[in-house]
Amino acid sequence: MEEEYRMVLVGVGGQGILTISDIIAIAAQKKGLRVLSSEVHGMAQKGGSVITNLKIGKELHSPTIPVGCSKALIGLEENETLRYMKYLEPGGLVITSKTVLYPVTWKKDKNAAVLAHEKIDENLSKFDARIIRINAEKLASEAGLALAQNIVLLGALSQIKDFPLSVEELKSALKTRVPSKYIETNVKAFELGIEAMKKAN
Amino acid sequence: MVRVEELIENEEKRVLVLGNEAIARGAIEAGVQVFAAYPGTPSSEISMALIAAAPELGFYAEWSTNEKVSMEVAYAASISGVRSMIACKHVGLNVAADVFYSALYMGCKGGFVTVVGDDPHCFSSQNEQDSRWLGVSANFPILEPSSPQEAKEFTKMAFEISEKFEIPMLLRTTTRISHARADVQFNKFETTYRDGELEKSPRFKCLPGIARANHPKLLEKNETIKEWIPESGLxxxxxxxxxxxxxxxxxxxxxxxxxxxxxxxxxxxxxxxxxxxxxxxxxxxxxxxxxxxxxxxxxxxxxxxxxxxxxxxxxxxxxxxxxxxxxxxxxxxxxxxxxxxxxxxxxxGSKIADFKDIEVAVTKTEEYIPFRPPLFCAGCQHRAAFYELSKVVKKNDGIFASDIGCYSLDPWVSDTIVCMGASIGMASGFSRVIKDKPIFAIIGDSTFFHTGLPALANAVYNKANFNLLILDNRMTAMTGFQPNPTEDIPIENVAKGLGVEYIVEFDPYDFEKGKKTIEEALKHKGPTVIIMRKICANEWWRRTRRKGEKIEVYHTDPEICIACGTCIVRYQCPAISWSIDTNSKGKQYTVIDSSTCTGCSVCSQICPTGAISKVE
The missing domain is CATH 3.40.50.920 (Rossmann fold)
Incomplete structure (x- = not known):
């Protein structure tokens, strides 16, 4: 690998973004690659909008990814995906869940939520990107673990062509990171993510 | 968080850690023997890691009541010859300033390191203070690491430099170092902790004559360090x-x-x-x-x-x-x-991309992106407390001086938030000039013990007329549920000891009693103390689930709900949302998420139609 691989992972605090960035980091480290990620802690952690920057490579410097510089964007909530689209490099890849989590501001204005959902495809396509939308909520339930939407997306991102880590490398890191009684359901969620991505491709 | 076993494993290995955890490991490798801190983002993980490691390795670490106290604890250890450290956020360094301005004059013996976490961009702070100025004005030598790995190495070096020149050291990080996660090389270390010994010497008394002599010595030390830097590799x-x-x-x-x-x-x-x-x-x-x-x-x-x-x-x-x-x-x-x-x-003379297309796309789409502010958690006792207050305060057009903590997120009543402990002093000040409105100070248990105590003594002594509301959620929740003296020292005893005459307490989940209690307190001359006591709902919820105990959750009857929005829009509980389906009248209703509801019952108390009840 010549260059560093840059990826942003976005969603709402509590959706498990730190868990998947952790799994990717574990896999990269095992492979002998350097990892550098930048996380949000403190005030915005719960229920707030969250972005994690992740870099994998041989020589890494700054921990953040500026606007227009990320090769891929992984979104766990579709409105958060839209919020952070600007970080994607022109022509970059987006894998986003169709999940919608309502912020308090939308509880006051129900129409805004409906309108945003209707317009999501149109809005995402205003950016120069390849966009893959996955029903992570449904697939996670199918796997038997509603909380594992993040792992569905981890499976999906394992299919990115120039991603420096293989399916097997990610899967084995996944197994070391989740509680042992949930390994089976998580692996199932991971595999459903792979399938969904293959279908989309 | 890295597991404590991994953090303290005495091996040469690469480990994925936060910059803050790398600093903690650096301190362990350097043989830190006394550590003290008050939590504050972005520095808290340093302290959490070291306080978890201390009993395993056999050194001393504590959560202190504030940064000044933590520095005094660590400084005493240092002048007794053992290595010691504190960690704080930038504004915490201000609180400790009184100690280090003198400590620098007197110097130290065992390596003495202060880690300060600055927060450019105010991710979790009230300002963007650049602590290098504060450091240099006190003649602190200041190290600035550029990566998590360097953060670890510089921590070790800070102890060495401190001991070599008998000078307290400042290690400055910023959020992007503290909260960067990287694979960091760990090294082996020795844990030969020893007892301290204080060498009796006038050096450690900052009396005028001694200080006058110490000042040029401090400047000389800095000159010596300056000459040494080129050979340090820094x-x-x-x-x-x-x-x-x-x-x-x-x-x-x-x-x-x-x-x-x-x-x-x-x-x-x-x-x-x-x-x-x-x-x-x-x-x-x-x-x-x-x-x-x-x-x-x-x-x-x-x-x-x-x-x-x-x-x-x-x-x-x-x-x-x-x-x-x-x-x-x-x-x-x-x-x-x-x-x-x-x-x-x-x-x-070069040119990089402008991303004009991205800017255009952002402008076209931003109106659809919802504002997603951080909120009180589901079941948060602060939300209940503030909702009760909003009813009383609005009615009385009160003035509301708030403070630093989770409760800073209050969307309803707070008028001022200044710095740790300021609520009480501010309320005292307001009471001197605003005569026709009730004045409130609101403060959490941890902030009360941090800097609220002297302000309350001042208010009692000077007979300031206001109502002090203490939100006692039994811990320092905002920075990660750290323990504090409220565990062992009843706040009502403290208030009584300080001479407060009117002290009441209630459970903020009890909505009607809460309103009445606050209204009653307003009839008394201040300072009055109203303690709203309830364990942090988030932590209680986690503990209860971990124990496998059942949480009695609430639900809405779709046919009784009139979709007035009291529970969703006004009370803003994040566990409640609008239904996708409609009821028999074709109307949407509210739905309570049973996986996040903590069973606090407040929504059922404020629902005007009685549509919300416990799931039987």
Whole structure:
């Protein structure tokens, strides 16, 4: 690998973004690659909008990814995906869940939520990107673990062509990171993510 | 968080850790023996890691009531000959300032390190203070790491330098170092902890005559360190020797410079300073001498720029200076590689992408993106408390001085938030000039013990008329559920001991009683103390689930709900949302998420139609 691989992972605090960035980091480290990620802690952690920057490579410097510089964007909530689209490099890849989590501001204005959902495809396509939308909520339930939407997306991102880590490398890191009684359901969620991505491709 | 077993494993290995955890490991490798801290983002993980490691390794670590106390605890250990450390956020360093201005004069014995976490961009803070100024004004030698690995190494070096020159050291990080996660090389260490011994000497009494003698000694130490820096390896020069440009940088900004130069495809000499006070004058002058242009890249304040520009003038070196003075970077918010590259492109005659298309797309879509503010958690006892208050305060047009903690998120009543413990002093002040309205101070248990105590003594002594509301959620929740004295010291006893005559307590989940209690308190001359006591709902919920105990949740009857929005829009409980389906009248209703409901019952108490009840 010549260059560093840059990826942003976005969603709402509590959706498990730190868990998947952790799994990717574990896999990269095992492979002998350097990892550098930048996380949000403190005030915005719960229920707030969250972005994690992740870099994998041989020589890494700054921990953040500026606007227009990320090769891929992984979104766990579709409105958060839209919020952070600007970080994607022109022509970059987006894998986003169709999940919608309502912020308090939308509880006051129900129409805004409906309108945003209707317009999501149109809005995402205003950016120069390849966009893959996955029903992570449904697939996670199918796997038997509603909380594992993040792992569905981890499976999906394992299919990115120039991603420096293989399916097997990610899967084995996944197994070391989740509680042992949930390994089976998580692996199932991971595999459903792979399938969904293959279908989309 | 890295597991404590991994953090303390005495092996040579690479481990994925946060910058803050790397600092904790550095302290362990250096043999820190006393550690004390008050939590504060972005520094808290240093303390959480060391406080977890302490009983395993056999050293002493504590959560102190405030930063000043923590520094006194650690300083006493240091002058008794053992290595000690504190960690705090930038504004916490201000609280400790009274200690270190004197401690620097007196010097130390065992390595004594203060870690300060600055927060450019105010991710979790009330300002963007650049602590290098505070450090240099007290003559602290200051180390600035550029990566999690360096954070670990510099922590170890800080102990060594401190001991070598008998001087307290400041290690400055920023959020992007503290909360960067990277694979960091761990090294083996020794744990030969020993008892301290205080050498009786007038040196440790900062009386005027002694202080007068100590001041020049402190300046001499800084001079000696200055001469030593070139051999320390803390200063690094990179890039080609022969170039009209030269960049001077330190800390996280160095990493931005590295990536910016890659973006610009430019090979420019960089002088990276690992120690930013005292300045490595020899290396700086040598670097700048042959350059026509010196560029300073640093976040927030022009600290290096101002100090080094003066140094160059004093030495008759006059390159063109670029930096904050001509807008290469801004004087506020954080930097990144792109911002640095954009600032540099015109100087180097190169051009980087503009991302105009992205800007256009952002403008076209931003109206659809919801504002998602951080909120009180589901079941939060503060939400209940503030909702009750909002009813009373609004009715009475009260003045509301709030404080620092989770409760700073209150969307309804707070008028002022200044700094830790300020609520009580501010309320005292308001009470002197605003006579026709009820005055409230609101403070959490941890902040009360941090700096609320002297302010309450002041209010009682000077007979200030206001109502002090203490939100006792049994822990320091905002920074990660740390314990504090409220566990063992009943706040009502403290208030009574300080002479408060009217003290009441209630459970904020009891909505009607809460309103009545506050209204009753308003009839009494202050300061009155109203304690709203309930364990942090988030932590209680986690503990209960971990124990496998059942949580009695609530639900809405779709046919009784009139979709008035009291529970969703006004009370703003995040566990409640609008239904997708409609009821028999064709109306939407509210739905309570049983996986996040904590069973606090407040929604059922405020529902005007009685549609919400416990799931039987």
């Amino acid at each position: 200063t690094r020069i990179e890039g080609p020797e022969d170039n009209q440009f030269g960049i001077i940088t330190s800390g996280i900004s160095y990493s931005y410079v590295k990536d910016a130069l890659l973006m610009l495809n430019a090979d420019i000499p960089i002088l990276k300073l690992g120690i930013v006070s005292p300045l490595d004058e020899k290396s700086i002058l040598k670097f700048a001498k042959s350059k026509e242009n010196i560029i300073f890249i640093e976040e927030v304040d022009p600290y290096l720029e101002d100090r080094i520009s003066a140094l160059l003038v004093q030495n008759g070196i006059t390159p063109k200076i670029h930096g904050k003075c001509n807008g290469i970077t801004k004087r506020y918010h954080e930097l990144n590689a792109y911002l640095v590259a954009k600032g540099l492109e015109s100087l180097f």
